[in-house]
Amino acid sequence: MSKPLKQIHLAAHFPGVNNTTVWSDPAAGSHIEFSSFAHFARTAERAKFDFLFLAEGLRLREQGGRIYDLDVVGRPDTFTVLAALAAVTDRLGLTGTINSTFNEPYEVARQFASLDHLSAGRSAWNVVTSWDAFTGENFRRGGFLPQEERYSRAKEFLATATELFDSWRGDEILADQATGTFLGDAKAGAFVHQGQHFDIHGRFNVPRSPQGRPVIFQAGDSDEGREFAAAEADAIFSRYATLKEGQAFYTDVKSRLARYGRRHDQLLILPAATFVLGDTEQEAAELAREVRRRQVSGATALKHLEFVWNRDLSGYDPEGPLPDVDPVVSEEHISRGRAQVRMYRDPLAIAREWRQLAEANKWSIRDLVINTGNRQTFVGTPAHVARTINDFVQADASDGFILVPHLTPSGLDTFADKVVPLLQEQGVFRADYAGTTLRDHLGLAHPDTGAAAERAAS
Structure with a gap:
């Protein structure tokens, strides 16, 4: 008997801080005006996507003491945008990245519970940590948390926020929907939490939301991150977009679920993916090359090389050879607030490898960055791309994809x-859509809150 076909999950990422958007294209729109967010969301909903995803950066990145040239200055607050999108969509899930290092559980739980009410059960929370004191300088507790404690916090x-979500039992209702006056169980919303990081008690003042609690996403790729996802998350983002790497990640993360009493279908694995479409394979390939060159200007190529070399390379020609000087290995880095820095643990080894590649292929600095950076995941005719996406999902390399177009807001339309x-x-x-909530779209059960609610109420 043949194995039934898996259903594909699709989502759309409105990129913020990124090297993806081709800003020079006349069709590139604002990343600040609400009309861009509304167009993007409506397209995703028209296509019956599961959700829209907003990333969030808590500080503008700097390189050599100057704001990085591809940062979006003035990006609106995530909760504000998602709440506004709830009013112009009916079914599309609304997912936001909110940091657990520099926020407080009561505040975040209240915001997500409110968004879930406003959207009739379509909210999701991408739980992230912050690893650098540079970002922390924007906050009262800047830099206080050692890196090894960030997953502990x-x-x-998340456990504390869940206690707040669960502090209202399912049978508690508002007696007067017009005024919001509650006349029921006096224990509604009562919570007490004492732990290493939080010691709070009181009453949670947002009633049970349509989904019970928001869908939980996680984005870490470290062993701690994978374990956290297996224990707590409903979905995990993945950066592995090749079939072999995707299958390895999929197998590893799914194999961790059993130790937490969870089934394979209780955690979805969703890699980010870019795409370029053409009427023919040749047309798509040519367009993909052009897009990649426009994503990596000469100035961008030099900045990318500086991530590894950790020195000012502005005097070098991006169309010329790689620097003959070695990277500066130091705890102090030219780039601040950048996740890419962590990817290059051994800059001297990376420099040697890149020099060999450049020499063998006769690549300039710009050529190297174009060919070693993140290239488009799916390139081809619509039929080819559809077939490839389905092949990935059926081969258990993912459960679907979060699509990141190179144009905003119209890049998703085609x-x-x-x-x-x-x-x-x-x-x-x-x-x-078969259901109304994001849990319906993702095939996730409504959380069983009976035991948790009783503990919170007592």
Whole structure:
């Protein structure tokens, strides 16, 4: 008997801080005006996507003491944007990245519970930690948390927020919906939490939301991050976009679920993916090359090389050879607030490898960055891209993809119009929403809150 086809999950990422957006394209729109967010969300909902995802940076990145040239200055607050999008969409899930290092559980729980009410059960929280004191300088507790403790705080943060969500039992209602006056159980919303990071007690003042609590996402790729996802998350983002790497990540993370009493279908694995479409394979390949060159200007290539070399390279020609000087290995780094810095643990080894690649391929600095950086995940005709996405999912390399177009806000339109109908024809993607909440879209059960609620009420 043949194995039933898995259903594909699709989401859309409105990029913020990024090297993805082709800002020079006349079709590139604002990352600040609400009309851009609304267009993007409406396209995703028209295509029956599971959710829209907003990342969030808590500090503008700097390089050599100057704001990094690809940062979006003035990006609106995540909760504000998602709440506004709840009013212009009906089914699309609304996912936001909110930091557990520099926020407080009561505040974040109240914001997500409110968003879940405003959206009729479509909210999701991407729980992240912050690893650098540079970002922390924007906050009262800047730099206070050692890196090894950040997941400890994140776990307790999420546990505490869950206690707040669960402090209202399912049978408690508002007696007067017009005024919000509650006349029921006096224990509603009561909570007490004492732990290493938080010592709070009181009453949670937002009633039970339509989903019970928001869907939980996690984005860490470290062993701690994978374990955290296996224990707590409903979905985990993945950075592995090749079939082999995707299958290895998928197998590893799913194998951790059993120790927490969870089934394989209780955690979804969703890599980010870029795409370029063309009427022919050749046209798509040529467009992909052009997009990549426009994503990596000469100035951008030099800045990227500085991540590794940890020195000012502005005097070098991006169309010329790599520097003959070695990287500066130091605890002090030219780039601040950048996750990329952590990816290059051994800059001297990376420099040697890149010099060998550049020499063998006759690459300039810009050529090297273009060819070693993040290239488009899916390139081809709509039929080819639809087939490849389905192959990944059926081969257990992912449960779906979070699509990141290189144009905002219109870059998702062609995918919605040309690729999604082909997936629907194959019977691997919904023709319409079957439910109303994000948990419905993702195939996740409503949380069982009975025991947790009783503990909180007592």
